Amino acid sequence: MLNRIANKFSKFVERYLPDAFVIAVLMTLFVLLIGFFMNPMEPKTLFTSFGNGFWAYLAFTMQMVLLLMTGMALASVPVIQRLLTALASKAKTANQAYVLTFLVASAAYYINWGLAVVVGAIIAREVGKRNKKAHFPLLVASAYTPTVLYTAGFSSSIGLTVATEGHFLEGVMGVIPTSQTIFHPGTFIILLTLLITVPLFIVLMAPKKDIISYNPPILKNARTPENETNSSSPALRLENTPILGMIIGAIGIIYIVIEFVGGRDLDLNIINLIFLSLGLFLHRSLGQYAKAFKEAAGAISPIILQFPFYAGIIAVLGSSGIAESIINGMASIANEQTFSVFSYWTAGLVNILAPSGGGQWVLQGPLQVPAGMQLGVDPAVTAMAVGWGDAWTNLIQPFWALPILSVVGLHIRHIMGYCILLSIWVGIVTTILLFFVY
Template identity: 30%
Template sequence: MSHTPRPSGGPTGEPVAEGTLSRLGIRFTAWAEKWFPDAFVFVAIAVVIVALGALANGATPAAIAKSFGDGFWSLIPFTMQMAFVTIGGYVVATAPPVQALIDRLAAIPKSGRGAVGLVAAATMLSSFLSWGLSLIFGGLLARALARRTDLKMDYRAAGAAAYLGLGATWAMGLSSSAAQLQANAASLPKNLLAITGVIPFSETIFLWQSMLIAVVLFVISIVIAYVSAPGPASAVTAESMGVDVSREKPDTTRPRQPSEWLEHSPILTLLLAILAVGWLVQEFARQSWITAISSLNTYNFLFLTLGLLLHWRPKNFLKSVGKAVPATAAVLIQFPFYAAISAMLTGPKNAAGTSVSDVITHAFVSLNTTGSFPISMGVYSAVLGFFVPSGGGKWLLEAPYVMQAANELQVHLGWAVMVYNAAEALPNLINPFWMLPLLGILGLKARDIVGFSFLQLIIHLPVVLFLLWALAFTLTYHPPVMP
């Protein structure tokens, strides 16, 4: 079901002029409603392209098929970690104290455009903590604002703003999959660890250059979201789109049988929380907090513990987890295909013993200098990210050859990770894969919001590439540090 805006005008029925960015956003949205496919289509195309590339490189069809099947299940632990990032973010964002915060924020804006700007700011700020939290928090805030009929807020623009955490800033924050992987020797494949060594957060997301890019993207994104949002006369509200944004009624049922008492009692919550906090204290005591939080297992454990405490009663916690699980469906079905793509890139070799990955590595080194590397890697990562929209999964595909090239060209390895991070987020703005959990909350289709997010992409792309190139000159290469 697509949602097509109805023509609207001013008090006299005459069309109301919109700004240039607003008109572009509306036109892009109209195009997307007609032509934009489902997320699974993109990963299927990527599989076909890589298979054809391996075939063109001289690998046999049998070898390609074998690598596809052998690699299919190779990222299951990482797949579950990514699923739990979504679940943890959902559980925290739907807890009553966070819901109360959302209600207070929703009372602030005085106009529809101001509401869209607020959603953009809130989702990007939360993305520095967790991309999973940003998706759910942004979606719930957009719904809360849509309940305010006095704002005349364009629901599509608000939905696009709620996605900016994934499209602009998440990879510059604590949940950056590539930075987390590189900071933990145990998480890296041995062949990649030999190339990059361990790269701590202090050399990636906590570089002042990285934080500068994050601030620039934060400001630019809010401005674009505000300016491009249709005014009250042209706004397409949730009501006009047939989307029910009414608040879900809280569960007020009380235990009627002894078997239900513990489900409603906070006693088990407190006991589990004591154990969890005890483990977390030990983890943070034995190492720096940067190292501790950079572990995906610790990171997810922290969010689940926080969600358990915020929901207070086991029944409420489990109800929230149950609602979060459907949002992980795309992760669970598509990540095995990314693993298969990785295997086809590195596995099948031609008669000369060369894989597709080897060919790409050679091209990177032969076509680049230290100065041009950030731009070429940024463009390549952005294009590849359109077909493989997973920060961590794609890093495992891309890192072996781009980081080897960075070593040979003597590019700061931590900055190479951040080049990847900043560029990798760009295609998220138009790839529907990570939109799915958000769209489930909003009750929209990807085509409803991608027109406005595409407008963000057009402006972000040159800004990001320029900053990645210019700031690279402020850093010096250091050889890999082995654990």
Template identity: 30%
Template sequence: MSTENRAGTGLLAGSGPAAEDSIPFLERLALRVTAWCEKWYPDAYVFVALTLVVVALGAMAIGASPHQVSVAFGEGFWSLIPFTMQMAMVAITGYVVASSPPMTRLVTAAARLPRTGRGAVAYVAFISVMVSLLHWALSLVFAALLAKELARRRNLAMDYRAAGAAAYLGMGATWALGISSSAAQLQANPASIPASLMPITGVIPFSQTIFLWQSVLITLVLVTLSTLVAYWTAPAPGRARSAEDLGIELNITADPLPRRERPGEWLEFSPALTLALVALGLGWVWHEFTTKPVLVAISGLNTFNLIFILLGMLLHWTPRNFLNAVYKAVPVAAGVLIQFPLYGAIASILTAAAGPDGHTLTHHLSDFVVSIASHDSFAFLTGIYSAVLGFFVPSGGGKWLIEAPYVMEAANNLQIHLGWVVQIYNAAEALPNLINPFWMLPLLGIMHLKARDLVGFTFAQFLTHTPVVLFLLWALAGTLDYQPPVMP
């Protein structure tokens, strides 16, 4: 089938309504939304720029002056620089590790299981959501590498866009319910809880958040649902578009290196420096894991990135091989570097630009939710609020610090289990990730896709996840009894 016949909606060219009706509903929905996105969905940079303008206008609508909004913009623009660097390194190190011969062999072995294109997409989805419970960044990187390797198997007839969306599912379904949950980690560690928040929430251990049986149940439901929807939305053979159809080059093997020609290049082609640096780095990693709880040590993004850098050094063996891989990897981080500062500005305007009453946009939203919530409706309404705010402030830990004082105070007043409120936040705030390109950027860089390629498939996940998550949050809230804040 020609590329032209696979373009547009992804349906067979020249097929009539009857032929289209024979396509399963979720697949047809994903293909139609994808076709719409290919025509109308802007680049991720344009998306965040438009969001910034909307938030700025919203701040002025509640009475903030243009000067206040501009100041908030400037002060927030660089607020995510440490996180921006961390995310850029996630993309770069993921590419560096992927381009090494040993990792290529490992991922190739992991890609041998699927026998069909749809099965391959579901397989990637399952791996993504399961690995995200351990670490969200590892999920993004490994699932992206796995999807790329599966795409090389032409006999699978796998849709590369659907595989990319499946690789991303850990960030939109389960990551916040796992051990790398920012909110759960913050509440479990007395040293990380702000002094103003401590009297409201107290210390909430993992046993009262991510390890509640209610939380485990939601996780199992989402793992199953994500995998099934990924399978049902994956285009069948004849409608699937491969990486080749999309004009994407999958070969990322390092170019052959020239021989050493001068004495000064000896160290570049020797593993001596690599082994010395790796030894130093492993000493620090050992220190982290022996002086901190394992769940805390493994969740740190700095630790994750350092381990991947060391792994990349070892897998490429010589400094010259490693540097060549880094040079080729840097472009995959371009979207992260230029777009994350804009998200920092959005968060600043939401939380710093206040109207005459001293309230910001986030205050107005939270006050509205708290004012209409009751004991029975609290979980449902808080879930909606967290999801809406998560669309504009896609930062698990930072957004929790914005929301926690209001929602946890209301939870105390309404006698809601405080650990469950954390899980309401975790489950709901991940939902907008399915349609917001913020967290997609590292994966898009690794897979050489655009957000519009993924959103049609992730939108179908969003439509199925949202009612299920909100219902479970509401239904399971009644199985938990309120416990007053526990002070350290």
């Protein structure tokens, strides 16, 4: 039955879901309209907050862009690509293909969601090449669905933010070590439960007919490395030697080791430097790394285009009182036992309008943390509840699916039907567990 529901729902979504940029613009207009009705005498304030907010998160945007690009460049290292190709050959049936794709992408999302974008795309593509009985849109959905797990991993925006000295809420909640957030036992329980149940749900959704198998795009302007590396000019020899990349990568790695020995915790900046240094060290040359970085930039261009719009939305949500009304409304009916669940639901709702874990924390944290502390809720629990809620509705907010779709050549409407159904399951499981694990 789930198979038939998924098939019909997917076809319905394919027909009616617009492009992600269109959704971003519609969201902007929707929030401005709601803000106007809530504050009919202050339209100037709404437009001013939108315009100011449009550029308010440029530093954070750069951190996020680098997180994606360094992760994607690392995933394109030949040894990693060969490993993924070898893994793809292990899936002999369609069901094995879905489960393998999900688990490999989950491991990558746990390490770094920028890395996971390309790892997920490559594993879905390679599995699709070898298994024509697998429905390729569902394979890609399987590669994207582990986005719900990233908040438990090494690139958790909120978990790393609150662990960073000088973060904007330090005066309220202090610096929260990752042992109380992403490495908390409750986080591992939710993570393992989703790792077990979500692939089973995917298998139950798999179509039995009308299979769309992988159809590789025609490669244009293919590079010919032998022509690029055989030149004897000094300039090209510098570009193609592996020595420079290994030296500068090793310098970064040494700095990272020194920082960790000195007691530094994980944060966005150190994660970015880890993946930048490893990418430089493992690529065959600086020229190859620059090309990988350039290709990554093309894949994330929709994010660069759309993030300022969502930053503007975040500002309007704050200035108009919309976010405060949502958060205070849920907090008013919560108690110490249910606050984490209401924080999770609130974060899921806000994330649909403002799909950025860090940006959402800037909006939601100053309201959510004090409300929780008044009820006796540990700020670390509030942070993780908001993080899980942010990750949950990534499945139905198309923004973060754009890079992987760019790599595999699909449109958001091809996978969104499956993602929406999966979001329902993830929401039920996580809601129940939040009552008990923190």
